[in-house]
Amino acid sequence: MPQTYVVTGAAGFIGSHLAERLLRDGQRVRVIDNLLTGDRTHLDTLKSLGGDLSITIGSITDRDILQALCRGADYVLHHAALPSVPRSVADPLETHLHCVTGTLNLLVAARDAGVKRVVYAASSSAYGDQAGGVKAESMRPAPISPYGAAKLAGEYYAAAFTLSYGLETVALRYFNVFGSRQDPNSAYAAVIPKFITTMLRGQRPTIFGDGRQSRDFTYIDNVVQGNLLACAAPAAVGETINLAAGGRVVLNDLVAQLNDILGSDLAPIHTVERPGDILRSQADISKARELLGFEPVVDFEEGLRRTVDWYRTIPAAKSS
Numbered sequence: 001m002p003q004t005y006v007v008t009g010a011a012g013f014i015g016s017h018l019a020e021r022l023l024r025d026g027q028r029v030r031v032i033d034n035l036l037t038g039d040r041t042h043l044d045t046l047k048s049l050g051g052d053l054s055i056t057i058g059s060i061t062d063r064d065i066l067q068a069l070c071r072g073a074d075y076v077l078h079h080a081a082l083p084s085v086p087r088s089v090a091d092p093l094e095t096h097l098h099c100v101t102g103t104l105n106l107l108v109a110a111r112d113a114g115v116k117r118v119v120y121a122a123s124s125s126a127y128g129d130q131a132g133g134v135k136a137e138s139m140r141p142a143p144i145s146p147y148g149a150a151k152l153a154g155e156y157y158a159a160a161f162t163l164s165y166g167l168e169t170v171a172l173r174y175f176n177v178f179g180s181r182q183d184p185n186s187a188y189a190a191v192i193p194k195f196i197t198t199m200l201r202g203q204r205p206t207i208f209g210d211g212r213q214s215r216d217f218t219y220i221d222n223v224v225q226g227n228l229l230a231c232a233a234p235a236a237v238g239e240t241i242n243l244a245a246g247g248r249v250v251l252n253d254l255v256a257q258l259n260d261i262l263g264s265d266l267a268p269i270h271t272v273e274r275p276g277d278i279l280r281s282q283a284d285i286s287k288a289r290e291l292l293g294f295e296p297v298v299d300f301e302e303g304l305r306r307t308v309d310w311y312r313t314i315p316a317a318k319s320s
């Protein structure tokens with residue numbers, strides 16, 4: 001029996017993959033995006049799948065739109081945000097508007113519509129750059145950027161809505177998700193699409209700092225899987241849960257692995273560190289295992305190969 005899902009931010013990277021999976025599973029899908037960082041072609045891809053899809057071009061800062069969108073919906077997968085640390089450092093008010101005010105609007109609409117559950121895309125940036133390396137949910141959050149603070153505020157609002165109104169919410173803290181459809185051309189692009197497209201052009205990738213910083217790179221299919229589990233797991237309600245691969249990849253090694261896959265030998269260029277950047281980011285995923293029954297479905301190397309294969313097929317990899 002199909003259920004109705006609202007996916008916010010579905011013209012973006014993660015949201016478009018979630019909507020695609022739901023459509024392929026035969027669910028009814030309503031998506032919203034204001035195209036702030038999203039790409040209309042991802043919505044065209046969703047349309048081409050031919051399922052039960054409705055698309056709203058609009059903003060989660062508009063409460064009337066959200067009330068209409070949530071009416072009669074079963075689940076909300078909330079992924080709309082302005083997901084950039086440097087952009088939040090440059091303009092914290094804009095980040096607050098899309099990440100915090102938008103989330104609060106959505107929670108109110110979901111509560112009023114009586115949806116079964118809201119899954120919130122939280123961020124590892126809530127941990128900041130704490131000593132010890134591996135991040136567990138029991139650690140005190142300590143964001144070091146306006147973006148991290150805004151994503152954390154969304155988590156707190158989600159949990160408070162569970163306690164105050166009985167709205168079921170789950171916050172999934174993602175750690176450096178990668179895969180097809182990430183925009184490599186923005187000044188704020190994530191490191192993997194940026195490196196892949198630069199190296200596909202035969203150019204050397206630029207690393208901010210000495211390249212010894214590490215990330216828990218998480219292939220997109222694992223995040224999609226985690227969202228589906230989070231909609232159903234009874235023990236997850238009101239919880240914040242790390243969703244990641246649970247591994248640690250150093251940026252210098254990432255360049256080496258990409259050289260292997262591409263058959264190239266491109267040394268990185270090192271420049272000054274960026275403000276707000278975190279040195280080491282790795283997740284403890286035992287809570288996801290316990291509460292969601294989560295296991296990564298695709299490992300880092302396989303995910304990297306699939307991602308390179310996808311970027312080989314798009315013109316952006318050849319231009320600019």
Ligand SMILES: NC(=O)c1ccc[n+]([C@@H]2O[C@H](COP(=O)([O-])OP(=O)(O)OC[C@H]3O[C@@H](n4cnc5c(N)ncnc54)[C@H](O)[C@@H]3O)[C@@H](O)[C@H]2O)c1
Pocket residue numbers: 008009010011012013014015032033034035036037038039058059060061078079080081082083098102121122123124151173174175176177178
């Ligand atoms: N990609 C990651 O590694 C990562 C890590 C941690 C958390 N997250 C979170 O996951 C979510 C999705 O991230 P992504 O990487 O797919 O980013 P993305 O930029 O590709 O997608 C975000 C989408 O939200 C849309 N959006 C922004 N403001 C909006 C508004 N006011 N109304 C409607 N739509 C709006 C954008 O146009 C975009 O399509 C975000 O909430 C982000 O904070 C992502």
